[in-house]
Amino acid sequence: MVRFRPGELVVRQGEPGDSIFAIVRGRVEVRVASDHAEGATAATGATGRAGDVHTDVVVSWLTPGDTVGELALLDGQPRSASCVALTPTTCLRLDRDAFRAALQRHWSLADALLQVCAQRLRTADAVIAAQAHDALTGVNNRKTLEDLYRREASRARRARQRDAALRPLGVLFADVDRFKTINDTHGHHVGDEVLRSVAATLTRAGRDTDLVGRYGGDEFVMLLPEAGTEGTEVVAGRIRAVLDTEPPGPVPFTLSLGMAVVDPKQPPPLEAILAQADRGMYADKGRLAGVAAR
Numbered sequence: 001m002v003r004f005r006p007g008e009l010v011v012r013q014g015e016p017g018d019s020i021f022a023i024v025r026g027r028v029e030v031r032v033a034s035d036h037a038e039g040a041t042a043a044t045g046a047t048g049r050a051g052d053v054h055t056d057v058v059v060s061w062l063t064p065g066d067t068v069g070e071l072a073l074l075d076g077q078p079r080s081a082s083c084v085a086l087t088p089t090t091c092l093r094l095d096r097d098a099f100r101a102a103l104q105r106h107w108s109l110a111d112a113l114l115q116v117c118a119q120r121l122r123t124a125d126a127v128i129a130a131q132a133h134d135a136l137t138g139v140n141n142r143k144t145l146e147d148l149y150r151r152e153a154s155r156a157r158r159a160r161q162r163d164a165a166l167r168p169l170g171v172l173f174a175d176v177d178r179f180k181t182i183n184d185t186h187g188h189h190v191g192d193e194v195l196r197s198v199a200a201t202l203t204r205a206g207r208d209t210d211l212v213g214r215y216g217g218d219e220f221v222m223l224l225p226e227a228g229t230e231g232t233e234v235v236a237g238r239i240r241a242v243l244d245t246e247p248p249g250p251v252p253f254t255l256s257l258g259m260a261v262v263d264p265k266q267p268p269p270l271e272a273i274l275a276q277a278d279r280g281m282y283a284d285k286g287r288l289a290g291v292a293a294r
Contacts, residue, residue, distance in 0.1 A: 002093045004085035010068050013082040017072020019095050026089025028062040031082045042250040057131075063085070069207050071098060133215040135191060137199035145213030145221055146270055152211070152223055153267035159226075160264035167228030172236060173277035174202065176218035177254045177288060197249035205238035221274065232259045256284040 002021065004010055010021055013033055059081065062068060073096055074077045094102070131142040142146060149171075156169045176182070176198060183191040195218060202212045202222055211223040224232050236257050243254060259282025260273050267273075 002091050004089040008085050010083040011079050014078045017079045020070050020092035020099050021068040023064050023066050024090045027086045029084045029086050030060045032057050033287050034058045128273045134243035137196050140213035146207030148211050149270040154266045167226045168264045170224035171260045171273050172222040173258040174255045178217040193250045194253050201242050202278045229261050256281045
C-alpha cells in the first residue's frame with residue numbers, strides 16, 4: 001500500500017509507466033499538461049520558446065475502485081497524464097510484471113481493465129471535441145482552424161497532382177463591421193449574440209464540406225475545399241444575401257468579406273493566405289465610408 005497527502009503527485013505526465021495504482025481510499029484528479037506557443041506559426045509549428053504558456057487541463061476525477069497508470073503499463077509509453085491526490089489517498093501499487101501475471105490468471109480483472117480503458121477513451125474524445133470548438137459560438141477555434149487548414153491544403157496538393165482540373169481550396173475572411181460600436185451601444189451580451197449569429201450565418205451559407213472557424217474577436221474564417229475563385233465568390237454572395245434578406249442577430253449588423261485561393265502546388269501558411277484575404281476584406285470595408293456619407 002502507498003499513501004499520498006493532498007496535493008501530492010501519484011504519477012507524473014511523461015515519466016515511465018512501470019507500475020499501476022489501484023485507489024483504495026481517497027480522490028485523485030487527472031491533469032493533462034499542454035503548451036500554447038504564442039510565437040508559433042502554422043508554417044514552422046515552433047514550440048517550446050520563452051513566450052510559451054503552459055497550462056494543466058483537468059480531464060477527470062478518480063475514486064476508490066479506479067486505477068491510475070494502466071495505459072502506460074500496457075503500451076510501454078510514457079505516462080499521458082499527471083494524477084494528483086485531492087484528499088488523503090491510499091493506493092495498492094502493482095509493478096508491471098506482477099500486474100501482467102494477474103491479468104493472465106484472472107479474466108475478470110482483464111475485463112474490468114478493458115472497461116476502464118474504454119471509458120478513458122470516451123472521456124478523452126469528449127475533451128478533445130470540447131477543446132476543438134470555440135466556447136461562445138460553437139464553431140472551430142483558432143487552433144483547430146490551423147490544423148484543418150494544414151490538412152485541407154495538403155489534401156488539395158495531393159488531389160491536384162492526380163487531377164489538374166480540380167478547383168483549389170478557397171478561403172473567406174469575415175469581420176463584423178463596427179463591432180466595438182455594437183458592444184458599446186448595446187452591451188457585450190448583445191455583442192456575444194451577434195457573434196453567434198455570424199457563426200450560424202456562415203455555417204448556413206456554406207456547403208456540408210465547408211469549414212467555419214472563429215479566428216479571434218469578431219473575425220471568422222471559412223475554408224472551402226475545391227471551391228476555387230468562382231465557388232468562393234458564390235459562398236460570399238450567399239452570406240451577403242442572408243444578411244440582406246433575413247438579417248440574423250438581436251441587432252442589425254453587416255460583415256466585410258475578403259477572399260483568397262490557395263496555390264495547390266505550394267500552399268502558404270494560413271497567416272499568409274489570411275493576409276491576402278485581409279486586404280480584400282478591408283477593401284470591402286471601404287463601402288462603409290459611402291454609407292456614412294449618405
